[in-house]
Amino acid sequence: MMGHVPLSWFLMLSAVLFSLGVAGFIFRRNIITMFMSIELILNAVNLTFITFAYQRQQVAGHLLAFFVMVVAAAEAAVGLAIILTVFKNRETLNIDDLDSMKN
Amino acid sequence: MELILFLVFAGIAVVAAINVVVQRHPISSAVSLIAVMGSLAVLYLLLGAEFIAAAQVIVYAGAIMVLFVFVIMLLNAGGETKAGRSFVASLLGVPVLVALLALLAFFTARIYPRDTEVHFGGFRxxxxxxxxxxxxxxxxxxxxxxxxxxxxxxxxxxxxxxxxxx
The missing domain is CATH 1.20.5 (Single alpha-helices involved in coiled-coils or other helix-helix interfaces)
Known part of the structure; x- marks a missing residue:
């Protein structure tokens, strides 16, 4: 029917966002930007959950997305606290300079 | 109607996500990420997920991104310096990424043909x-x-x- 969207387009969009998140995590050197890329990946996964909830006509996918959101909030709080502590001690956010565990 | 909504907001999401990755200053990435999350909330509404769309705006675009912006402002670290990458990394990075995307898209199109179509009210x-x-x-x-x-x-x-x- 005209005007309706195939379900697979949502999955494609999710794949694109996931790949971009992976790219950001690998290419960027700023620890905050890397952290935001992880949030982008989690959002892409959430879109997949919601899409499958639509396809299966079940609310369980929504609950999984909800739990991902809650865990992401907890992760953001702890992660940003770690970033604050790292910056306080090392005066840098560049991931290449944070190599004190190397040797 | 649904097609227009999907194309507009999927376009915004993809462009903003590219912007998240390529911007040099973290605050620009953070604002672009808010745009991604807002347009994803519209797509959730399209898929009948009212509650999750509201939670997306409140929890993600509201709470988590405010936390990010707050930390970026607090640290005031400025832009990112260009990293000296190895030759192999700069040569292989983008092709490997495109290969990953093509693989994901291929299997998505293979496993999920255009049988199900999304329309408003399809899932209540x-x-x-x-x-x-x-x-x-x-x-x-x-x-x-x-x-x-x-x-x-x-x-x-x-x-x-x-x-x-x-």
Whole structure:
């Protein structure tokens, strides 16, 4: 029917966002930007959950997305606290300079 | 109608996501990420997930990104310096990424042909009522465990961020 969207387009969009998140995590050197890329990946996964909830006509996918959101909030709080502590001690956010565990 | 909505907001999401990755200053990335999350909330509404769309705007675009922007402003670290990458990394990075995307798209198109079409009202189980009912009956144990997780996260964040005591 005209005007309706195939379900697979949502999955494609999710794949694109996931790949971009992976790219950001690998290419960027700023620890905050890397952290935001992880949030982008989690959002892409959430879109997949919601899409499958639509396809299966079940609310369980929504609950999984909800739990991902809650865990992401907890992760953001702890992660940003770690970033604050790292910056306080090392005066840098560049991931290449944070190599004190190397040797 | 649905097609136009999907194309507009999927376009915004993809462009903003590219912007997240290529911007040099973290505050620009953060604002672009808010745009991604807002347009994803519209797509959730299209898929009948009212409650999750509201939670997306409130929790992600509201709480989490405010936390990010707050930390970026607090640290005031400025833009990113160009990293000296190895030759292999700069040569292979983008092709490997495109290969990953092509693989994901190929299997998506292969496994899910255009049988199901999304339209408004195609799924009415995403209201706050039905999500809440499932959350407090079938998924009560994960919900309670999540509350413990958040408690641990609060304690951890306070312990990490406090000033050192003498």
């Amino acid at each position: 189980g995403g209201t706050a009522q039905s999500v809440g009912r499932a959350l407090f009956t079938t998924y009560l144990l994960p919900f309670e465990i999540t509350s413990i997780l958040i408690l641990i996260a609060i304690v951890g964040a306070i312990v990490l961020a406090r000033k050192e005591l003498e």
